[in-house]
Amino acid sequence: MQSIRPVKGTRDFFPEDMAFRRWLYAKIQKTSERFGYQEYDGPFLERLDLYAAKSGDELVKKQSFVFEDRGGEMVALRPELTPSLARMIATKSKVLPRPIRWWSFGPFWRYERPQRGRSREFFQWNIDLLGIESPEADAEIVAAGAEFLRSVGLSPDAVKILVNDRMLAESQLDNIGIGPERHPLAFRLIDRRDRMPPEKWADWSLEEGLSLGELEQLQGLLDDREAWRSSAPLQRLFEATDTLGVGDYVAFDPTVIRGLDYYTGTVFEARDAAGNFRAIFGGGRYDDLVSAVGGDPVPGTGIAMGDIVIRLVLEQYDAIPPLDARPAKVLVTTFDEGTLMPALQLTTEFRVSGLEVEWYPVAEKLTKQLKYANRVGARIAVILGPDEIAAGTVTIRDLRSGEQQSIPRGEAAAYAKAILEA
RNA sequence: GCGAGCGUAGCUUAGCGGUAAAGCCCCGCACUGUGGAUGCGGUGACCGCGGGUUCGAAUCCCGUCGCUCGCCCCA
Numbered sequence: 001m002q003s004i005r006p007v008k009g010t011r012d013f014f015p016e017d018m019a020f021r022r023w024l025y026a027k028i029q030k031t032s033e034r035f036g037y038q039e040y041d042g043p044f045l046e047r048l049d050l051y052a053a054k055s056g057d058e059l060v061k062k063q064s065f066v067f068e069d070r071g072g073e074m075v076a077l078r079p080e081l082t083p084s085l086a087r088m089i090a091t092k093s094k095v096l097p098r099p100i101r102w103w104s105f106g107p108f109w110r111y112e113r114p115q116r117g118r119s120r121e122f123f124q125w126n127i128d129l130l131g132i133e134s135p136e137a138d139a140e141i142v143a144a145g146a147e148f149l150r151s152v153g154l155s156p157d158a159v160k161i162l163v164n165d166r167m168l169a170e171s172q173l174d175n176i177g178i179g180p181e182r183h184p185l186a187f188r189l190i191d192r193r194d195r196m197p198p199e200k201w202a203d204w205s206l207e208e209g210l211s212l213g214e215l216e217q218l219q220g221l222l223d224d225r226e227a228w229r230s231s232a233p234l235q236r237l238f239e240a241t242d243t244l245g246v247g248d249y250v251a252f253d254p255t256v257i258r259g260l261d262y263y264t265g266t267v268f269e270a271r272d273a274a275g276n277f278r279a280i281f282g283g284g285r286y287d288d289l290v291s292a293v294g295g296d297p298v299p300g301t302g303i304a305m306g307d308i309v310i311r312l313v314l315e316q317y318d319a320i321p322p323l324d325a326r327p328a329k330v331l332v333t334t335f336d337e338g339t340l341m342p343a344l345q346l347t348t349e350f351r352v353s354g355l356e357v358e359w360y361p362v363a364e365k366l367t368k369q370l371k372y373a374n375r376v377g378a379r380i381a382v383i384l385g386p387d388e389i390a391a392g393t394v395t396i397r398d399l400r401s402g403e404q405q406s407i408p409r410g411e412a413a414a415y416a417k418a419i420l421e422a
Numbered sequence: 423g424c425g426a427g428c429g430u431a432g433c434u435u436a437g438c439g440g441u442a443a444a445g446c447c448c449c450g451c452a453c454u455g456u457g458g459a460u461g462c463g464g465u466g467a468c469c470g471c472g473g474g475u476u477c478g479a480a481u482c483c484c485g486u487c488g489c490u491c492g493c494c495c496c497a
Contacts (some may be wrong), residue, residue: 005488055450080497108497113423115491124497195493258495282497305497335455370457377455383459385455397459 009112009120019323021123024152024307025105028125032103033147035126035140040102042084048074050083050293063110064118077109080304081126082262082286083293089130090295098131100298117278117309125281128302130290135233138266138285138301139240145270145281145303146246152310153319156157159280161246161270162253163238166263166284168231169221169254178210185209186218191257193222221254228252237266262286268303274315280313281305324377328358329420331378333369335385344386346394346412350382353413355420374399380416 005260013021032039048066065077078084081104089100104126114120127144129137142161149159165185173179173186189205196204205215218248221227228234234252258267267284271277283303290298314320332347334340340363347359358378360369366383373381383395383404394412397404398419407415 008488100494110496112495113491118496122497135457159443279497290432304497309497333456365454366456367453373456374457383455387455395456397456402457404456 007120009114011119011121015325019325020311020320021307021322021383023320024028024123024310027148027151028103028105031140031144032125032127034147035101035127035144037101037103037144039104040085040088041104042081042107044078045077046084046087047077050087051076051079061114061134063134065109065111079108079110081106081108081124082128082289082302082304085126085128085130085302086286086289086295086298086300087293089298089300090290090293093290093295093298096131099137100130101128103127103128117312119308123307125264125305125307126302128300130298130300133287133299135236135266138268139237139244141283141301141303142237142241142250142268143244143246145268145283146241146249148242148305149270149280150246150247154313154317156248157273158317159270159272159313161250161268162256163228163234163250163268164253165228165231165234166257166258167265167267168227168234169257172221173218173225176214176221178218181208181283182209185363187257189218190222190255191259193255224254225252227254233266240394250383258282258284260284261288262292264288266301270303270305272316274316276316277312278309290358326377328356329379330355330357330374330382330416331369331376331380332357332359332382332384333366333373334360334363334365335383336363339363339384339386339389342389346382346384346409350413350416353417355413355416368382370397370399380419382412382416 011017029039031306045293049065051064064079066074067076069075085102085104089096104235105123107121108124109121111120112118125148127141129141142163146161149161167191170180170183173183178186185208189201189210193201202215202219206212207220210218228238238247238250238252241247253269256267256269258269262288263284265285267282269282270280272280281303283301285299285301286334287299288297289300290296311320330350332350335342344359347357350357358376360372370381372393379399381397381399383397385395388406391406392409393406394409396412396415397402398405405415
């Protein structure tokens with residue numbers, strides 16, 4: 001029994017878990033770099049002020065790990081990266097060549113109730129394009145997200161990236177008589193429409209102050225899947241995503257609004273088609289954020305993807321390949337006390353020749369050592385006993401085929417390599 | 423912050439009033455210079471914790487802590 005429990009909502013990464021994290025990181029890195037993005041990172045701790053302005057009350061006041069440091073400063077474990085990004089861009093906005101294309105993968109913390117698809121400590125991919133205010137910039141970000149999904153084996157049948165534009169939504173709201181002062185209310189209603197039974201949602205909307213006529217018109221807007229045709233920016237965005245080859249992944253969805261306060265235009269959200277999970281990634285355009293943290297205005301657009309939901313989705317679609325958490329494919333056994341040092345010497349020779357080698361560091365029965373080799377998935381077992389030493393050879397056993405060869409010591413490493421590369 | 427369910431060996435679970443069981447894992451033996459299979463044996467649990475009911479509690483009741491799931495919010 002454990003007397004010291006881990007902190008609620010944190011995760012231990014055992015080697016098998018680490019293998020998945022590394023696999024995911026490699027996919028993210030590959031996709032990001034294919035689009036020409038540079039890797040960066042920010043601090044894990046930020047001053048609370050950074051988030052206070054723009055992230056949204058719920059996220060800052062209730063869902064951040066906030067504490068006072070020894071100097072009396074209020075700091076927060078970062079709940080998201082975009083404000084740090086905006087701050088970093090703000091300090092160098094005059095010297096960075098634009099467009100600025102940056103990506104990152106690191107840990108974040110939110111003080112929430114852990115449940116399916118959500119923990120208090122998670123890793124997140126961020127990819128952002130700043131300095132360019134065009135629908136094509138948004139399209140590129142969407143395409144990067146789509147190409148990531150493709151690279152991990154999730155087809156357009158399995159996942160969709162839903163796109164909307166808050167500007168379009170706002171002008172539509174104005175048209176049906178819901179003015180700017182009631183936009184925040186309307187956004188809240190829209191955001192939750194898919195999560196409630198229609199009757200309940202309608203009742204709630206009326207309670208919140210919508211008239212019956214407004215409610216009907218609002219429902220009409222949300223059911224209009226062709227509304228993007230009246231938006232020049234969205235037309236351009238969808239034309240660009242088609243040209244980028246990801247049209248199958250992308251769909252207009254008037255109910256996507258996103259919760260964060262700093263989004264100013266387009267918003268994106270990737271979801272599994274079956275609707276079994278929370279959003280896989282989310283993002284949008286934030287043209288005022290850099291100036292809000294004290295810089296010259298720099299427009300930006302980007303997405304963030306957590307590692308937890310994507311893992312659940314990948315498991316659902318059986319898309320995670322077998323991952324090897326053990327680097328060494330060669331195990332050098334230790335025959336007896338007398339050959340312990342020679343075995344260690346041989347191990348070193350193998351390593352010098354570039355092999356990843358694990359050495360069994362105690363002279364136990366060969367049976368046990370081979371059992372271990374089999375158990376940990378080694379491909380090759382190396383035996384160096386008195387017979388081999390007398391003959392100047394090494395026994396190389398291929399654990400997959402069960403065949404073994406006596407090889408002159410000087411050729412042993414090359415022989416082992418040949419087996420591994422066959 | 424609100425609501426529900428569940429806590430039995432390292433893991434997955436059975437037992438649901440009569441003094442704790444299986445599978446997996448781990449260790450040993452058959453096999454003292456050869457792994458995977460099989461067989462045999464072994465280590466390992468104050469049944470989350472505290473209190474109550476009872477002749478007797480893993481089992482029923484209350485409390486507490488923890489975990490999981492849903493709401494809120496969001497990756």
